[in-house]
């Protein structure tokens with residue numbers, strides 16, 4: 001018997017601005033696993049990640065999400081984060097005037113206090129930060145700049161992974177972290193993510209490209225179409241998608257639907 | 262004590278009243294009041310004459326208190342104000358701390374400004390003004406050695422009359438405006454600083470103003486002169502007890518910078534803002550102006566305005582010397598029923614003069630925040646340059662922010678740039694911070710602080726920390 005899952009999404013429905021985007025999503029993630037979610041533009045991949053993280057713009061209209069045995073949807077977004085949930089944003093947000101290092105330290109210490117650990121003193125923090133920046137090969141000058149302000153697309157993505165490295169989440173959702181990265185950056189960022197893989201955490205990667213999955217090899221691949229996970233499989237499914245696109249799956253779904261009713 | 266009082270006291274941590282015996286003039290204003298003030302201070306004849314001239318001029322302006330500012334209040338009854346109140350026995354400023362009423366020392370200690378030698382703030386020389394008089398100045402020895410004069414205005418009038426005669430009213434004449442005239446007539450004390458040629462003042466100079474008595478107006482006057490190639494950084498802090506009636510604060514600050522001199526003037530203004538319903542609070546009607554008189558001189562104003570029921574102030578720079586520089590960095594915060602109409606004037610006279618204006622307005626509750634600025638480039642100001650940036654942050658939907666920039670350019674070689682923005686704390690920013698584990702309140706505060714960073718970084722470090730704390734306290738319960 002498998003142990004109780006880290007994340008269990010069941011029949012999840014969610015809408016934004018009155019429009020239903022997720023139409024009943026089921027997803028189970030255990031520790032030690034890497035899942036990839038693929039799917040056409042607008043199918044709801046970011047929505048799923050945002051809803052799990054608790055973005056206030058989305059209304060959950062049905063289903064449930066359990067995380068470490070608790071009702072995730074009942075928690076505020078900051079509590080979810082302190083409980084080890086991390087979202088690497090598809091579009092990281094700029095926070096003008098807030099120093100990256102100060103932001104990271106506040107975030108880290110919020111999590112530490114939550115786990116009953118003492119806050120890290122500035123000196124210790126700086127040491128840790130230096131270590132993690134080396135891991136993702138980020139220039140130290142980024143610590144004094146404002147969070148994401150004026151960062152290039154790729155730099156923002158790298159900054160997300162830096163945060164992940166620092167916060168060491170139990171469940172990381174990476175939303176298109178590969179898009180905007182040059183080839184070398186993709187390699188370093190992937191290596192950074194791989195270095196963070198452990199038996200007691202899990203990663204869910206949203207991506208459009210097989211290429212990333214060459215570096216971060218998934219245990220499962222899911223395809224999200226029009227708000228539903230319509231197919232799941234092993235890593236070979238990603239190769240199939242790369243070859244054939246989403247059209248076949250879409251057709252299969254459409255022809256299956258009338259039969260159901 | 263009513264509930265409202267208690268609430269106001271709770272939110273405004275400086276609202277206590279000290280039990281200090283005071284020598285207080287009766288309410289009301291006349292030539293006799295002025296003679297009495299001057300006599301109590303033992304002033305030389307030239308001061309009394311100057312005061313009386315100012316008073317007679319003020320009478321001709323009666324009823325002409327400035328009406329153009331975007332603030333509203335009931336008419337002020339100038340006969341219903343106490344113009345002079347001094348802690349008993351201290352009309353002349355104490356010679357040493359043993360003579361200071363322990364209650365006053367305690368009051369300043371409570372405010373975080375210990376005056377005793379052993380406890381004094383490191384690196385900051387403080388002149389403490391309690392109601393109408395200066396009660397103590399720290400770090401005297403260090404300053405004396407360098408020939409720096411830092412003392413109460415009253416002492417300066419007696420000990421350095423030539424400097425006072427030369428510079429008093431040279432930047433803000435008593436004819437300047439209604440409140441400047443009133444201040445010239447009745448001002449009771451304030452600070453004076455003179456930095457001699459070529460001296461870099463090694464400590465920050467600070468004046469801390471405290472209104473204690475009820476119904477007392479505070480009319481202080483500050484004059485700072487930086488001689489050739491001198492440098493000084495000056496700090497000003499202020500608080501007042503929470504009282505139900507409005508109190509008037511009409512100060513005048515004059516700065517003079519000679520060739521290559523630099524004056525950095527920072528203010529943390531935290532007068533009692535009134536309660537949530539707008540009852541009580543200080544009317545802060547202040548005239549602050551600097552004259553960058555010498556070549557390559559520089560005057561820089563940094564202000565963080567969180568208190569007062571009404572703020573009306575425009576720290577300005579007259580850029581007279583060629584290559585002189587003027588700067589204005591401001592954070593003005595209004596919450597509840599507070600009103601602020603603040604900004605600056607940069608008057609370019611000299612060649613290659615440069616000015617920078619960065620104004621950050623934060624409005625919360627039902628607060629009303631106006632930036633009003635004037636950039637005037639006169640015909641002789643060849644190649645003058647100005648950059649102005651006005652950013653407003655709105656917290657909530659019942660508050661307001663407006664920007665009123667006036668630009669007058671009378672020299673075709675001038676370059677003037679103006680940028681303005683209005684923003685809110687966005688849900689996406691909040692979510693981003695919270696997704697990293699930061700609580701909503703901390704996240705909001707972090708974002709607001711970030712909005713002010715450009716200004717805070719202009720402040721001396723300790724002051725920047727305090728400014729950020731002030732912001733937090735002033736916004737408590739208002740963010741949402």
Ligand SMILES: Nc1ncnc2c1ncn2[C@@H]1O[C@H](COP(=O)(O)OP(=O)(O)OP(=O)(O)O)[C@@H](O)[C@H]1O
Nearest residue numbers: 016017019021040041042043044045046047048090
């Ligand atoms: N604020 C909004 N108002 C209306 N529709 C929205 C809003 N936000 C998202 N949507 C819609 O929700 C749908 C799902 O968006 P989502 O970002 O989840 O897609 P995605 O699968 O991540 O796409 P991509 O691969 O392009 O990142 C899209 O059709 C999008 O237009």
Ligand SMILES: [Mg+2]
Nearest residue numbers: 045046047090
């Ligand atoms: Mg997306």
